Amino acid sequence: MSKHKPNERARPTMADVARELGVAKITVSRALSEQSTVKESTRALIRETAERMGYRLNVSARNLRQQRTRTIAVVIEMAPSHDRLMSEPYPLSLLGGIMQELTAAGQNMVLTTIDLFAAHPPSTDGVILLGQGVHDDAAAMIEATGLPYVVWGAAHGPPERIVVGSDNRDGGRLAADYLLGKQRTKLLFLGETQHGEVDDRLGGFEAALTGTGAAIVDRVACAFTVAAGREAVSKLLERGRGFDGIFAASDAIAMGAIEAVEAQGLSVPGDVSVVGFDDSPGASLFSPRLTSVRQDWATGGALLAQKVLDLVSGKRVESRAMPVELVARES
Template sequence: MPPTPTVSTLAELAELAGVSVATVSRSLAGNTVIAESTRTRIVALAREHGFQVNQAARNLRLRRTGAIGVVLPLGHEAEQHLSDPFFMSLLGPLADAIADRGHDLLLSRIIPKDDRWLDAIVDARRVDGVIVIGQSNQIDAIERVARRYRPMVVWGADMPDKTQITIGSDNVAGGRMAAEHLLAQGRTRLAFFGNIEVPEFAARYAGFQQALAAAGGGQATLLPVHLTSEASYSAIENYLAGHASPDGIVAASDVIAMSALRALAGRGKRVPQDVSVIGYDDVLIAMHTNPPLTTVRQDVARGAAILVDLLFRRMEGEEVESVAMTPELILRASA
C-alpha cells in the first residue's frame, strides 16, 4: 500500500527538505544540475510522505503536453486501416521509442476532407511534436505545415526540394535492385504493380525503370493498383483475365505482392516457375506466404528509432537532416 499523503505541495516538501521549491522541482524531474545526493534525499522524502507530482500542472507550466502525435493521412487509400501489416510493423517500435522518452502516443488516422487537416492537428496544441506516417497525396498540405512548424518529421519518400524532414528507405535503390534481380533471372516481360500517386511508390517505380533502361529497355507494364488486399487482388485478377501474364512482377508493397500470388494461383500460374514475384517492406507475414515472398526489406525498427530521435532533437531546436536507409533484397522462394 502506498503511504497516506502527508505532503501535498512542492512548498511543503521544500520546507521539509530545507531547500528551495526550485531545488525540489528540479530534483523530482531528475535534473542533473542538482547534486545527486540532494536529488536522492528529496526523492526519498517524497516517497516517504506520499507526495505525487501533478504532471498536468507541470506540463502546463513547461508548456508541453507529454504526448506525441502520430498521424496517418490516407488521402489516396481511404479504405486502408491500421491493421495493415506495414502500419502494424512500424507502430509497435514507434510506440516503444516514444514511451522510452517519457511521452504518450496520440494516434490519428486521417481521411483528409480539405488541405487544412494537418494545420488543425498542430494548431490544437494537444501534442509536443508530430510524426506523419506516409505522404499519401498530401505533399502540399504536409509541406505547408513543415515550413512553419518545426517539431515534425515524416516517414516517406526523400524530398530534397522540400522543407519536410523525411525518414524512410532509399526507394529508388529498392525498386532498382528488385528489377535487376528479375532481369538477372532472365525475365523479360516485367510489370510494376502499385499506385505511383504515392511518392514512395513513384520512387520505387523510378528505380524499376532505371534498371530496365540500363538493361537496354524491354517490355514493361505499370498497373496502378491500390494498397488494400481486396482492392489489389481484384485489380490484378481483372488484369490477368484480359492480358498475357508478365513473367516478373515488382510489387510496390508486400500486401500487393501477396494479392498477386493469390491471383496468379487462381489463373494456374506457378510462382516462381512461370512468374517471379518480389514485394517491398518485408512485413512479418512475408516469410509465411506460399511460396515465401522475396521482398525488399525496410528496417522499420531502425526507422522508428530514427523518427523519434530526429523529432526530439527538433523539439530541442537542433538542425537535422533527412535519412534514407539502405534497403536489402531478401531472397525467398517467390523469385
C-alpha cells in the same frame, strides 16, 4: 448586453486568404510565419491581403502550442478499411520503435489519423506523420500547423522538410536485379505512383532495366491491398496481356497478384516471378513464400522519434534514407 462586431462570427480564415489570392494554404501559412521559402514580394502581398480581409493570426493558440506538453502526436495518413487493416503490416511495425524512444525520453504519445488531427488537433509539442499522402497533401496539412514535424516517406517535398524513410530507389533496383537474374524480361509494375515512395521504387526499377533487354510491359496503379493486386492482375490476364515478372509496391499487392496468377492456372515462380516490398510478417508465411525488399521498421521508428524531439529542442536535424535489402524466398 454585449454587442458583437459585424462579421465577428465569420472572421476570415487562412483558407479564405489563400482562395482570394489563388495560392495554396501552405503558402499563406509560410508567408505569415515569415518563412524564407516564400519570396519577400509574395510575403508582402499575402500580409497586405490578410490585413485587408481582416484575417488575424490566433496568437494565443500559437503561444499555447509553444508551451511544452511533453507529448508527441503520431498521425497516420491512411484510413483503416476492411481490406487494409491497421495492423498489417504498416504502420504498426513502426510504432514499437517510436514508442520505445519516446518513453525513454519521458514523452507521451498520442496516436490519431490525419482526418481526426485536422478536425480535433491535440495539444502537442511535435508531430510524426506516417505517410505523406497523395501528392504530399497530408504532409502539407501538418506543415501548416506550424508545429515541428517529421515524416515517414520520401524526400519529395521542400528541402527543409525532415523525412525518414527507406532508400526506395535502391529497393527498386534490387527488385529489378532479382527478376533479371531469373531471366524475366516482360515485367509488370503494380503501385500508385502518386505516393512519393512508390514513385521512387518505380524510378529505381526502371533505371536498373536500362540496356538489359528487359522492359516494363504494363504499369498499373492500385491501392496497397491484396484485393487491389488481385483485381489488377486478373484484368490483365483476362485481356491476354503477357508478363513473366512482377514488381509490386507492397507485399499485400504482391500476394493478391500471386493469387490472380495462380487462379489462371499459371505457377509462381514457374511461369511468373514476383517481388514485393516491405518484408511484412506475412511474407514468409504466404505460399509460395514471398521474395520482398525489407525495410528496417524498428530503426525507422526510433529515428522518427529522435528527430522530432531534436526539432522540438531547437537542434539541427537532417533527413535520413535507410538502406534496404532483398530477401529472396520462393516467389
